Amino acid sequence: MPLLDRNGTKIDAWTRSEGSGVDNLSQALVPWEALTEALQQKTRDQRIGVVIPNNIRIAELKLVLRQLSLIAVSFPAYSDGRGFSLAKLIRNHGFTGTLRASGPLIADQFAYALACGFDEIELPEASAARQPVEQWLKAAGQISHGYQRGYGDSHNILDQRRTARAAGRLAAS
Structure with a gap:
């Protein structure tokens, strides 16, 4: 899946783990359900990220914020804006790591995503094919x-x- 930030496309340095296994991964991105076990297995030099649903309660998440380097908020559809509100809450609770929106967003939402605290957006291939990177960058600059x-x-x-x-x-x- 293509990854972009306010400067354009970027390489994803994170390795997705379907379970809690994070052995030999310097930067592991795990699902929310596997986070507790992944944090227990984490070594001192490892960085852990988590993929969360957009309906998670901030009270659950804030207990582990300081242990995370990346939080990827899932967007099931571009019309489901709960992830924007969640991003703002995550930033307001002191998270300084990388905040990623993951899902079929559209370029018109890019400036708002950045303003809510997202650092990057991970798009499905189909979404990226419909709207090239240049369109995303132009959209990001439309709202001052x-x-x-x-x-x-x-x-x-x-x-x-x-x-x-x-x-x-x-x-x-």
């Missing part, structure tokens, strides 16, 4: 500011308007 606070940069439109009004009142007085 959002209305919500706390996404991406702190220059949301509402705060900019509030600052401009305050500056206008100060200049008038």
Whole structure:
């Protein structure tokens, strides 16, 4: 599956393990169900990542956040936006590792995914074939500011308007 970030395509350095077996893997990506056992087997130099469903409760996940280097949030469909909310919660709970969206997203969602805290997107082959990398990169640059606070940069439109009004009142007085 193709992997891309804000700079374009990239090589996936992580090895997927279908179970909890992480022997001889420097960077192992395991399913949520196998995470506990994989963390018990982990050696000091190993990095562990986990693939999670987009409906997992943050209370369950936050217990292991500090032990993870990568979290891949599964998107079953591009129309299922729960992964965006989950990404924001994961970042708000202090996760500083790599956050990956995994599933059939569309290029129009790229800027929002980055703003929610995702570092990269892993696409199914069919999705990547429909929308080339250039389309994703163009879409990422289409939105420079959002209305919500706390996404991406702190220059949301509402705060900019509030600052401009305050500056206008100060200049008038």
